[in-house]
Amino acid sequence: MHLFKKIAVVSAALCVAQLAPAQTLPSPESVSLDKLGLMSTFPPTDAQRVDLSNSYKYPQMRFAAQHLREFVPTRNIRHGSAAVAVLPVDNKSIGSFVFDDDKGNKTTIDEWFKASYGDAIVVLHKGRIVYERYDNQMKPWTPHLLFSVTKSFTGLMAAQLAHEGKIDPNALVTKYVPELAGSAWGDMPVRDVMDMTGAVRFREVYTDPTTEIFGYNWASGLMPRPPGYQGKTNVYDFLKTLQKEGEHGAGFVYRTVHSEVLGWIVSRASNKHWADLMSENIWQKLGMEEDAHVMVDSVGTPLQGAGLNATARDLARFGEMLRRGGEFNGQRIFAKAVLDDTFVKGGDREKFKAGGMPFRAGYSYHNQWWMLHNADGAYEASGVHGQMIHVNPAAEMVVVKLASHPVAGAGFTHAMTLKAWAALAQAVRQ
Amino acid sequence: MHLFKKIAVVSAALCVAQLAPAQTLPSPESVSLDKLGLMSTFPPTDAQRVDLSNSYKYPQMRFAAQHLREFVPTRNIRHGSAAVAVLPVDNKSIGSFVFDDDKGNKTTIDEWFKASYGDAIVVLHKGRIVYERYDNQMKPWTPHLLFSVTKSFTGLMAAQLAHEGKIDPNALVTKYVPELAGSAWGDMPVRDVMDMTGAVRFREVYTDPTTEIFGYNWASGLMPRPPGYQGKTNVYDFLKTLQKEGEHGAGFVYRTVHSEVLGWIVSRASNKHWADLMSENIWQKLGMEEDAHVMVDSVGTPLQGAGLNATARDLARFGEMLRRGGEFNGQRIFAKAVLDDTFVKGGDREKFKAGGMPFRAGYSYHNQWWMLHNADGAYEASGVHGQMIHVNPAAEMVVVKLASHPVAGAGFTHAMTLKAWAALAQAVRQ
Numbered sequence: 001m002h003l004f005k006k007i008a009v010v011s012a013a014l015c016v017a018q019l020a021p022a023q024t025l026p027s028p029e030s031v032s033l034d035k036l037g038l039m040s041t042f043p044p045t046d047a048q049r050v051d052l053s054n055s056y057k058y059p060q061m062r063f064a065a066q067h068l069r070e071f072v073p074t075r076n077i078r079h080g081s082a083a084v085a086v087l088p089v090d091n092k093s094i095g096s097f098v099f100d101d102d103k104g105n106k107t108t109i110d111e112w113f114k115a116s117y118g119d120a121i122v123v124l125h126k127g128r129i130v131y132e133r134y135d136n137q138m139k140p141w142t143p144h145l146l147f148s149v150t151k152s153f154t155g156l157m158a159a160q161l162a163h164e165g166k167i168d169p170n171a172l173v174t175k176y177v178p179e180l181a182g183s184a185w186g187d188m189p190v191r192d193v194m195d196m197t198g199a200v201r202f203r204e205v206y207t208d209p210t211t212e213i214f215g216y217n218w219a220s221g222l223m224p225r226p227p228g229y230q231g232k233t234n235v236y237d238f239l240k241t242l243q244k245e246g247e248h249g250a251g252f253v254y255r256t257v258h259s260e261v262l263g264w265i266v267s268r269a270s271n272k273h274w275a276d277l278m279s280e281n282i283w284q285k286l287g288m289e290e291d292a293h294v295m296v297d298s299v300g301t302p303l304q305g306a307g308l309n310a311t312a313r314d315l316a317r318f319g320e321m322l323r324r325g326g327e328f329n330g331q332r333i334f335a336k337a338v339l340d341d342t343f344v345k346g347g348d349r350e351k352f353k354a355g356g357m358p359f360r361a362g363y364s365y366h367n368q369w370w371m372l373h374n375a376d377g378a379y380e381a382s383g384v385h386g387q388m389i390h391v392n393p394a395a396e397m398v399v400v401k402l403a404s405h406p407v408a409g410a411g412f413t414h415a416m417t418l419k420a421w422a423a424l425a426q427a428v429r430q
Numbered sequence: 431m432h433l434f435k436k437i438a439v440v441s442a443a444l445c446v447a448q449l450a451p452a453q454t455l456p457s458p459e460s461v462s463l464d465k466l467g468l469m470s471t472f473p474p475t476d477a478q479r480v481d482l483s484n485s486y487k488y489p490q491m492r493f494a495a496q497h498l499r500e501f502v503p504t505r506n507i508r509h510g511s512a513a514v515a516v517l518p519v520d521n522k523s524i525g526s527f528v529f530d531d532d533k534g535n536k537t538t539i540d541e542w543f544k545a546s547y548g549d550a551i552v553v554l555h556k557g558r559i560v561y562e563r564y565d566n567q568m569k570p571w572t573p574h575l576l577f578s579v580t581k582s583f584t585g586l587m588a589a590q591l592a593h594e595g596k597i598d599p600n601a602l603v604t605k606y607v608p609e610l611a612g613s614a615w616g617d618m619p620v621r622d623v624m625d626m627t628g629a630v631r632f633r634e635v636y637t638d639p640t641t642e643i644f645g646y647n648w649a650s651g652l653m654p655r656p657p658g659y660q661g662k663t664n665v666y667d668f669l670k671t672l673q674k675e676g677e678h679g680a681g682f683v684y685r686t687v688h689s690e691v692l693g694w695i696v697s698r699a700s701n702k703h704w705a706d707l708m709s710e711n712i713w714q715k716l717g718m719e720e721d722a723h724v725m726v727d728s729v730g731t732p733l734q735g736a737g738l739n740a741t742a743r744d745l746a747r748f749g750e751m752l753r754r755g756g757e758f759n760g761q762r763i764f765a766k767a768v769l770d771d772t773f774v775k776g777g778d779r780e781k782f783k784a785g786g787m788p789f790r791a792g793y794s795y796h797n798q799w800w801m802l803h804n805a806d807g808a809y810e811a812s813g814v815h816g817q818m819i820h821v822n823p824a825a826e827m828v829v830v831k832l833a834s835h836p837v838a839g840a841g842f843t844h845a846m847t848l849k850a851w852a853a854l855a856q857a858v859r860q
Contacts, residue, residue, distance in 0.1 A: 042697035
């Protein structure tokens with residue numbers, strides 16, 4: 001199966017492993033960690049070394065996705081001492097389920113998982129594990145870098161704080177973060193941050209170091225700074241430099257920096273570090289199996305738009321809590337009204353069209369979540385190299401898929417992913 | 431109580447928070463994290479910022495001792511999914527126990543804990559917690575930086591591998607690490623690494639950046655490198671540069687670099703990363719409550735002489751396993767013969783005298799542990815800012831004391847610590 005032989009690179013929230021357009025992709029087998037042997041000796045050979053200078057390149061990124069904390073500072077998201085919420089297992093023959101891929105060829109769930117550079121997949125049906133698979137050295141206890149799935153945690157925490165009256169979506173950002181007065185966020189309502197409809201000049205052209213994505217990567221510490229670097233050395237200082245371009249509220253344009261601003265607002269409104277909120281309000285309550293962690297910059301700021309690392313099963317517990325309307329493990333995590341507003345009402349589908357994501361036709365974006373607006377009422381969180389939490393309420397299904405595919409963009413796999421979601425929804429109902 | 435008003439700085443394994451000699455010390459209250467407010471806002475103010483540039487300074491080091499992973503790359507030491515080995519609690523009035531301090535004044539265990547900048551203490555008697563206290567924002571689940579306590583884990587793992595025939599203490603280091611042929615370790619037997627009797631020029635003069643300790647701190651990433659730095663960028667490359675000075679086996683001289691070499695030998699002999707050995711052989715077997723972690727350098731090398739972080743209770747479980755002769759939680763961790771050789775037979779007390787540690791008169795050092803050779807048969811692991819695991823077999827007592835005192839040297843507190851050990855041994859027998 002070679003589903004993804006040649007593709008075009010699409011725009012991405014956070015490009016970490018960019019390939020040239022229309023480049024021939026390596027087969028998943030050729031870039032498996034077992035085959036590559038990265039960092040497997042003491043010390044690694046030069047050829048097998050992964051460090052901050054190449055952790056965003058391919059195939060080294062495959063290793064970094066499971067070992068980020070070994071390259072960068074991180075803050076723990078403790079799951080605490082409460083009993084694990086055991087997910088009952090009811091294995092079905094999901095892997096061999098046959099379906100038509102996006103090219104009209106027959107494939108199976110197992111083949112799709114492999115061909116899409118999958119590291120882990122957990123499928124819950126009515127809260128029971130019906131399919132679980134790991135590859136590429138990943139284990140059930142390995143925290144995987146989630147990239148923009150991180151945003152969806154930040155977004156729901158912000159929406160919950162708004163529900164509790166601690167954040168006013170109609171207030172200006174500067175009510176919470178006066179430091180942003182001179183930036184694009186100076187006259188922006190919080191709602192436009194939550195839904196990424198605020199107008200900020202933030203270009204992501206990976207061949208042009210004058211575009212703002214480079215400033216973000218250097219300031220955050222995601223990429224090593226060039227010699228003689230004089231730029232900002234933390235995320236918040238970098239955000240202050242970004243300027244307005246266009247009109248707030250006019251249309252959705254996906255920009256990671258909005259999530260960083262939203263996280264800043266969340267910390268100010270709650271007076272808690274994002275990692276502590278995640279631990280106290282989510283990880284300690286859901287009976288998680290493992291601690292999660294988040295990358296932090298040089299002043300301890302978590303990368304609230306890209307830096308979360310967690311295991312597939314713990315993400316499945318989170319998804320199941322959403323599917324059940326905000327309760328799981330005997331704990332209410334989010335108000336049902338927050339989830340209904342986010343997932344049922346969703347975002348503005350007209351404004352979404354401005355985002356230039358034709359592969360997500362019909363979607364909306366709200367509170368940092370993607371709503372499919374399909375017949376099943378599905379919604380999802382999505383990271384740039386194939387990390388996804390997909391919830392299908394009608395099928396009573398939650399899918400967590402973690403991957404490390406070679407193209408920095410959800411568009412790379414999206415047509416095929418939609419086919420797989422539909423196939424899984426069929427398969428679990430068998 | 432001002433037990434430590436003025437002291438002289440003594441030599442230290444790893445100086446992280448050096449003060450000038452005979453400087454007046456801050457009172458513990460004045461450098462409590464609650465008072466300092468370090469890193470407590472989003473972002474921190476400049477005055478309250480802790481980052482790699484000042485994490486080895488005082489009082490910032492107090493914060494770093496509980497938050498190291500937020501500044502540097504680390505590797506997880508997973509405790510796994512096994513049930514926690516619950517330590518029964520049998521609180522006794524240990525804290526108010528009165529004893530004579532090293533100046534002949536009356537004090538109490540509580541006062542000693544506070545005056546010595548204690549962050550945590552757990553005292554076990556016959557395996558039961560009889561005294562447990564936390565201060566300075568530390569919690570039972572906080573992993574604390576252990577500095578040279580790390581060495582004692584490396585040393586016992588090496589001794590166990592020797593017992594299993596996987597390391598030959600009489601072989602040359604180069605049997606396992608041929609890369610060290612041109613260094614001080616080129617003609618050194620492994621035994622002289624394990625006991626720090628190998629002759630290597632490694633000076634620690636914190637006012638002189640030409641001494642080797644600076645190279646170690648810069649290569650490892652413990653300290654930020656100066657502008658234009660051209661030196662080594664990882665620990666193993668740095669070790670290769672160190673040269674012989676004197677005769678191997680002549681005398682004990684405490685040098686952190688021996689522990690790094692020993693860890694290298696352990697990785698080569700076991701073909702496992704030090705963190706994985708720690709997880710599989712120790713942390714997953716002892717019913718630990720929390721994951722531990724270790725700082726790694728730019729190529730993933732753990733700081734096997736200084737980089738371990740763990741909670742007080744988990745260290746108490748480790749100490750209790752030692753006290754019970756290698757078994758705890760239904761698991762055998764070390765052969766009894768390994769522990770008898772280390773703790774009962776101990777090291778060479780004559781060779782120990784070369785080490786220039788008069789405050790440790792009568793001690794020996796063997797397999798990276800300190801043996802007191804007192805009537806109780808006590809032994810201990812010790813870190814530079816007051817981190818200790820102290821085992822007193824006769825009193826059936828294990829003490830874990832974690833601190834962040836302002837002087838980089840065990841000599842700072844040692845006379846008083848010996849008084850406290852004796853008092854605790856009396857108190858637990860009440």
